[in-house]
Each structure stands twice: as structure tokens, then as C-alpha cells.
Amino acid sequence: MAILNILRYPDARLHKVAKPVTEFGTERLTTLVADMAETMYDAPGVGLAASQVDVHEQLIIIDTSESHDDLRVFINPQIVWASAEKQVYDEGCLSVPGVYDGVERPAQVKVRAFDAAGAQFELEADGLLAVCIQHEMDHLLGKVFVDYLSPLKRNRIKAKMLKESRGLEREAALRAAGRRY
Numbered sequence: 001m002a003i004l005n006i007l008r009y010p011d012a013r014l015h016k017v018a019k020p021v022t023e024f025g026t027e028r029l030t031t032l033v034a035d036m037a038e039t040m041y042d043a044p045g046v047g048l049a050a051s052q053v054d055v056h057e058q059l060i061i062i063d064t065s066e067s068h069d070d071l072r073v074f075i076n077p078q079i080v081w082a083s084a085e086k087q088v089y090d091e092g093c094l095s096v097p098g099v100y101d102g103v104e105r106p107a108q109v110k111v112r113a114f115d116a117a118g119a120q121f122e123l124e125a126d127g128l129l130a131v132c133i134q135h136e137m138d139h140l141l142g143k144v145f146v147d148y149l150s151p152l153k154r155n156r157i158k159a160k161m162l163k164e165s166r167g168l169e170r171e172a173a174l175r176a177a178g179r180r181y
Contacts, residue, residue: 001031004039004053008165009096009144010158018049018056018140021075024118029059033116036061037071045094047132049139052095060136064128072123077113077137080122082106089131091145099157103148105134 007014023029032055040048040061050059058076063069087107092100108126111133115121125133135145146154 001034001038003042004035006039006043006048006052006094007054009093009146009161011095013054013056014051014095014139014144015142016051016056017142018051018058021057021059021114024075024114024116029116032059033061033073037063040094041068043094046128047136048094049136051139051142058140060133060140062129062132062136064132073116074111074113074133074136075116077111077133077140079109079134079137080112081110083108087131089128091131091135093135093145095139095144096146096157096161099146099160101146101149101153103131103135103145105131109133111137 021029032050036048036050036053036059039053040046040063046064047060047062050057060074060077061071062074063071083106085107086104088102088104090100091103092098107130108124109130110122110124112120112122138145138147146157149157
């Protein structure tokens with residue numbers, strides 16, 4: 001297993017639409033799921049889309065348990081029903097570290113997807129799980145949660161992320177040169 005690099009907003013690759021997975025039960029898919037899980041738990045997070053690790057395939061993983069022992073894999077997920085009732089949930093994202101804001105979404109959803117072996121299933125979800133499913137599925141469509149925010153907030157977040165990115169690049173360059181920072 002390996003820790004994968006998580007793309008950071010405003011990286012343009014986060015806006016790429018994912019393609020459906022066509023082969024199930026492969027070693028490649030099993031390894032990708034395992035690497036994504038290790039990456040998500042290390043971050044730490046409760047969900048991760050393949051798009052966030054620059055694999056533009058319709059694959060998301062979620063574990064909302066406190067004990068990190070309930071990993072759920074959704075391949076080619078589709079929301080087949082969403083409640084009319086909405087809820088606002090303070091969302092964060094591994095691709096937008098340190099930023100949280102309220103996003104309104106359906107309070108309950110029913111999702112149809114495949115597991116890594118190719119078995120189709122349906123799941124009804126509410127609360128945090130429903131939010132996570134919708135949030136991660138947005139990544140597959142090339143959307144980041146900040147896209148739901150006002151242009152002013154989005155621009156502030158973009159500026160903050162770019163500034164942090166430049167700082168991280170500077171630190172890496174100094175380390176590579178053997179200098180302390």
C-alpha cells in the first residue's frame with residue numbers, strides 16, 4: 001500500500017469529469033482502493049474520490065465510523081433518489097485543507113453503485129454518510145465543495161490555497177538545497 005498525493009484546490013485536474021470503471025476485481029483496482037484508503041485514513045478524512053488522487057475514474061471510498069473500520073467502496077455511483085428535505089452541513093475537503101463552510105444538500109439519498117468485485121448494490125443514507133456520498137460524487141463530476149460558495153468566498157479560498165502552495169514549494173526547495181527554514 002502507498003500514500004497517494006492528494007490534489008489541492010485550485011488544481012485544474014480537480015475539475016476533470018471521471019469516466020466509468022469498466023473492469024472489476026482486478027489487482028489494479030484492488031490496489032487503488034487500498035492505496036486510497038491508506039491515504040484517506042492518513043490525511044485524516046472520512047471520504048476520498050479517485051479524482052482527488054488524479055485517477056479520473058468513478059470510484060469513491062467513505063468511512064464515517066469513529067473506529068475507521070467501516071470502509072465503503074462505491075464504483076460508478078448514481079443517486080437514484082434524493083429527499084426534498086435539505087440540510088446544511090459544514091463541509092471540509094482533503095483537497096481544500098483547513099477550509100470548512102456550510103453547503104446545502106438533500107438530507108437523504110439512495111445510491112446505486114458497484115463494489116470492487118463488480119456486485120451492484122443500493123444503499124439509503126442520511127446524516128454524515130449522505131453528505132459524504134454527495135460530496136465525493138461531486139468530485140467525480142469535476143466539482144469541489146467550494147463551487148457551492150459565493151464567488152467572494154471562493155476567490156478568498158483560492159488565494160489562500162495558492163499562497164499556501166507557494167509556501168510549501170519554497171520549503172521543499174530549501175530542504176532539497178539542504179537549508180533550514
